[in-house]
Structure formats: C-alpha cells, structure tokens
Amino acid sequence: MKLANKIHIYTTVLFAALLLLIIATIYFSSKNIMFNSDVEQARAEAEQILSGVGDNQGEAKASDLLRAYVPPGGMVEVVSPNGQPDVTVIGGSGELLAKQESEFHQGEVNKVQIINDTPYAFISIPIVWTNGEVAALQLTESMKATSDNLEVLGIVLVAVSILTVIPLFFSARLLSNLITRPITSLIQTMNDTQSSGRFQRIELPRKSKDELYQMTETFNQMMNQLEANYEKQESFVSNASHELKTPLTVIESYSSLLKRRGKEDEDLFNESIEAIHSETQRMRKLTQQMLLLAKQDEKWxxxxxxxxxxxxxxxxxxxxxxxxxxxxxxxxxxxxxxxxxxxxxxxxxxxxxxxxxxxxxxxxxxxxxxxxxxxxxxxxxxxxxxxxxxxxxxxxxxxxxxxxxxxxxxxxxxxxxxxxxxxxxxxxxxxxxxxxxxxxxxxxxxxxxx
Incomplete structure (x- = not known):
C-alpha cells in the first residue's frame, strides 16, 4: 500500500474515532445532566408534597390531598411497610404506572426507572402516615419530554458526524498528498536521475522549514556531492589513463625490442632496461600520488x-x-x-x-x-x-x-x-x-x- 493511502486511511479512521468519542461524550454527558436535573426537580416536588400533606393531614382525605400534587402522566402513592399501597393517585395518562408492583423503601431514594422504554423519575421519601406508622411517599414522574429531546440531540449529533466525516475524508486525502508530495518528487527525481544519468535537484519550498524541507535540502546537497565526485572521477580516470598510456607504451615497445634483438645487441639491451626502469619509476610515483590525492574525499x-x-x-x-x-x-x-x-x-x-x-x-x-x-x-x-x-x-x-x-x-x-x-x-x-x-x-x- 502506498504511503499516501496509508496516511489517508489512518488519518480518516483516527479522526472518525475521535469524532465518535467526542459525540458519545457529548450525548451521554447531556443525558446525565438532563436526567439529574429532572430527578432533582421531582425530588423538590416530592418534598413539596410531603410538606403539604403534613400541614393538611386530617383536614381532608389523603387521596384528595395527593391529587392536588400529582404531575400529569405521573403517579403519587403512599406505600405502607408491608409493601402494599395505602393511597395511589394517578395523573393524566399514567394508568400504566398503576400496574407496576409497589415496593417499600425505608430511606430516601432518588433514581430513574425505565418503564416500557420510557424513563421516569422515581422519588421515595419517608412520611409519618395517619395511623402513626412510617410509610413511604413515592412520586413517579414521566421524563418523556427529556427523552424526546435526547433523541433529537442524538439525531443531530449523528447527522453532524456524517456531514463532518465527508469533508474529513477529502481533507485527509489532501493532507496525505501534501505530506507525500516531497517524497513523490524525491522518488521521481531519483528515477529521472537513474534513467537519464543527469543529477537533478528538487525545488525547495521557500515558506516551509520542516523535516520535509530538510530532507529535500539534504537530497539536493547529496546530488551536488555526487555530481562533483562523478565529475572528478571522470576527469581523474581520463587523465590517469592518458598519463599511464605513455609509460605502458614505452615499456611495451622496449619489451618487444628486447624480445626480438635484446640478446644480440648489448647497447639496445642496456637502453631498453634503462628505459623500462625509468618508466616503471614514473608509474610508481604516479600511482603513489594518485592514491594520496584520492584521500581528498576522506578526512585526513x-x-x-x-x-x-x-x-x-x-x-x-x-x-x-x-x-x-x-x-x-x-x-x-x-x-x-x-x-x-x-x-x-x-x-x-x-x-x-x-x-x-x-x-x-x-x-x-x-x-x-x-x-x-x-x-x-x-x-x-x-x-x-x-x-x-x-x-x-x-x-x-x-x-x-x-x-x-x-x-x-x-x-x-x-x-x-x-x-x-x-x-x-x-x-x-x-x-x-x-x-x-x-x-x-x-x-x-x-x-x-x-
């Protein structure tokens, strides 16, 4: 897989995961805040009911007192210690609540109940009932409006996610192309250099001084050094071969003379030996100096x-x-x-x-x-x-x-x-x-x- 595609996929997946995490955090935080707010409001209503019943107890029927406080679509009941409701008052469309089993709670209880996929705020507060025993005043209030608002919020967040991922996908592609452009240019330049034999450079961006700029600058410097060394090598080899050709030709010529007439002509023999010795010394000096000059590319x-x-x-x-x-x-x-x-x-x-x-x-x-x-x-x-x-x-x-x-x-x-x-x-x-x-x-x- 190409590097650009890897960056594209990894960037898209990473940003999508981060976006999903942010949206989930927003949704569940909002849900927690809104549900807690409704429960706190229901608790305040339950305390108001407790205060009103306590002040007017004995002056009217308990059911009439509770009916004045029952919320629409909710229920107020007093549960005796044996778990049986003593008084139950239902408001509006709360008939479903009456079918739920009652449970006595000794202490105060504040929680959210889910009944038929609908959240309800449930509050239970101890109360001294008419017969002198301690009963539980329980308020159950529908949180359907809050649930509907959360559903709308969820739909909005999902829509926003989808609308965000689409431009994110294309922006990740642009980002991957932007990051890999110098690398692609580097590869192209290297291929061109290999095929053409010419040492080409990459144009440096003027605004950027990042790692990609440094990589491009280093590549150009390497090309300069390679080109300089290549030119020196060509010149050196050409000149060296030219210089070595003469002594080798002399040695070959005198060697041929020695082979043909060296045994017969002593003067020719001595002349040939002297010439071969002289040219050999020249070649030795030349080789030594060439080796010394080759050190210029190393650190002395x-x-x-x-x-x-x-x-x-x-x-x-x-x-x-x-x-x-x-x-x-x-x-x-x-x-x-x-x-x-x-x-x-x-x-x-x-x-x-x-x-x-x-x-x-x-x-x-x-x-x-x-x-x-x-x-x-x-x-x-x-x-x-x-x-x-x-x-x-x-x-x-x-x-x-x-x-x-x-x-x-x-x-x-x-x-x-x-x-x-x-x-x-x-x-x-x-x-x-x-x-x-x-x-x-x-x-x-x-x-x-x-």
Whole structure:
C-alpha cells in the first residue's frame, strides 16, 4: 500500500474515532445532566408534597390531598411497610404506572426507572402516615419530554458526524498528498536521475522549514556531492589513463625490442632496461600520488602539535640536500612556533622544493618570516620560471606547462594538486609568483598558534 493511502486511511479512521468519542461524550454527558436535573426537580416536588400533606393531614382525605400534587402522566402513592399501597393517585395518562408492583423503601431514594422504554423519575421519601406508622411517599414522574429531546440531540449529533466525516475524508486525502508530495518528487527525481544519468535537484519550498524541507535540502546537497565526485572521477580516470598510456607504451615497445634483438645487441639491451626502469619509476610515483590525492574525499588524520618552524625546515632541507646533492639556503627573519602536523607540512615543503630542483640548477632559497599574524615560508628557485598564463592552472591535476620539459624532469602534473590538498588540510594558503627566465617563488602562509 502506498504511503499516501496509508496516511489517508489512518488519518480518516483516527479522526472518525475521535469524532465518535467526542459525540458519545457529548450525548451521554447531556443525558446525565438532563436526567439529574429532572430527578432533582421531582425530588423538590416530592418534598413539596410531603410538606403539604403534613400541614393538611386530617383536614381532608389523603387521596384528595395527593391529587392536588400529582404531575400529569405521573403517579403519587403512599406505600405502607408491608409493601402494599395505602393511597395511589394517578395523573393524566399514567394508568400504566398503576400496574407496576409497589415496593417499600425505608430511606430516601432518588433514581430513574425505565418503564416500557420510557424513563421516569422515581422519588421515595419517608412520611409519618395517619395511623402513626412510617410509610413511604413515592412520586413517579414521566421524563418523556427529556427523552424526546435526547433523541433529537442524538439525531443531530449523528447527522453532524456524517456531514463532518465527508469533508474529513477529502481533507485527509489532501493532507496525505501534501505530506507525500516531497517524497513523490524525491522518488521521481531519483528515477529521472537513474534513467537519464543527469543529477537533478528538487525545488525547495521557500515558506516551509520542516523535516520535509530538510530532507529535500539534504537530497539536493547529496546530488551536488555526487555530481562533483562523478565529475572528478571522470576527469581523474581520463587523465590517469592518458598519463599511464605513455609509460605502458614505452615499456611495451622496449619489451618487444628486447624480445626480438635484446640478446644480440648489448647497447639496445642496456637502453631498453634503462628505459623500462625509468618508466616503471614514473608509474610508481604516479600511482603513489594518485592514491594520496584520492584521500581528498576522506578526512585526513592530523597529528597537531606545537613545533618550531625553523627546526622543521632545517630537517627537511638536510634530507633534501643529501638525497639530491642540491644546496638549500635558509634565511630566518623571525623565529616562529606554530601548531601543525609536522609530517604533512614536510610533505608540502618537499613538493615545492622538488619542483624547484626540477626546473633550476642553482641553489634553492628558503625564507621564513611573520606577516599579519601568519607564518610565511617562501621557497625560491632561479630557474626557467612560469608565464602568467599558466600560473592559475598549475594546481590542476595532470596540468603541465611544457610536456617535453616535464618528461625530461619526470613531472607528472600531480605534485601541485597534492600540495593544494595538503594546504587545505593544514589551513594554509599557497600561491606562486614567477617571471619567465628568472625563477619562481612559492609562498606558504600558515596560521600561528597562540
């Protein structure tokens, strides 16, 4: 069963049950109040009869006295202790009451009796009768008018219930449609997305801020994230396959040469082995950097501690000098301590230093200073530089300013993209300034711990 139908049925049944409960409460409360009112009125009449009989006892016949007080359609009688009526007076159309058996009550009794489906108010009050014994003065008064009014009230309540349930049925349908409309729209959008392959969104209502609005907003955010990840995946796979195709082709070509002529030509053998080894190293670097970049969709695990920036740079520079036999000069303008992840900062520094090594043969200069509450690290090379047309694109994945030069320097076009990801994790700002033929300066701005 559809959710809209469930809401429709459950809402209708619930409201109908509540309406029935309210109507039953109104009816029985009204019945109780009206019957109690009639009984109280009959009791007051019985006390009036008791007072009148007591004042005029002995001056007239008892039946004549009681006849003056008997209500229309009712009965007044005096019942002796043996249960036999001593005096019975019937008013109007109360002959049916005379056929009822009399019963003596010692104390006062106030109740409603049903005789032939007609309610009667019954009052019994002790009275000292003419012979000196204590008898029971009993008044029975018809409540047919009240019963008729209750019947009319019941008919009105039933009619009101029926007239209320009809619009309730249709309003429940409207309510179910209103509640399930965002869900239906969500399902339709998901089906359209699945069939068309396009990431569609649901229009958000401007007035509502309820859970359905939040669900729709969350769905749209999920669509945005899925679309962004899908685009990144397509671009990443396309670029990666393009980059891997070249080393694989080289390896395949040299492998074929080795298979055909490798045993006969030693120079060809050495050249092929060197080329295959070189391309294999490039593929390993490419794979490692691709795996690192894949972490951008995960939460990087940070090990934040307070470190001396000079110590980190000196340690990184020493390792770099031993690995590549390249001189690195460090100028410390300000001694700075900051809260950072040492390993990730070293990795970020290594990327820029490695770029400086690839594109220049001279000394690499590093400068540390403090500016506007931030630690500034500047890494400068004196190489070929980058034109302004390419500066905005060098942080894109697989982007290489000069493919031939990048091949020569073993560039993959992934280092600066990884640097951007690391900078975001470390809450750092990075930028490049360069002049063609004079060199490039990479700047890293890190927040200083208090």
């Amino acid at each position: 695990k940070l090990d934040m501690e307070v470190h001396s920036l000079t110590t980190i740079l000196q340690s990184t520079a020493n390792s770099f000098e031993k690995a590549y036999q390249r001189e690195v000069s460090i100028e410390v303008v300000n001694e700075i301590e900051l809260m950072t992840d040492q390993q990730k900062l070293k990795q970020l520094l290594y990327i820029f230093m490695d770029n400086a090594r690839k594109y220049s043969e001279d000394q690499i200069d590093i400068r540390i200073k403090e500016a506007q509450g931030k630690a500034v690290i500047q890494i400068t090379d004196h190489g070929i530089g980058i034109s302004n047309d390419h500066l905005d694109k060098v942080f894109d994945r697989f982007y290489q300013v000069d493919e031939a030069r990048s091949r020569k320097s073993e560039g993959l076009g992934l280092g600066l993209s990884l640097a951007r990801e690391l900078a975001q994790v470390l809450e750092a700002d990075i930028s490049l300034t360069s002049e063609r033929g004079k060199g490039t300066t990479a700047s890293i701005l890190l927040p200083i711990s208090q």
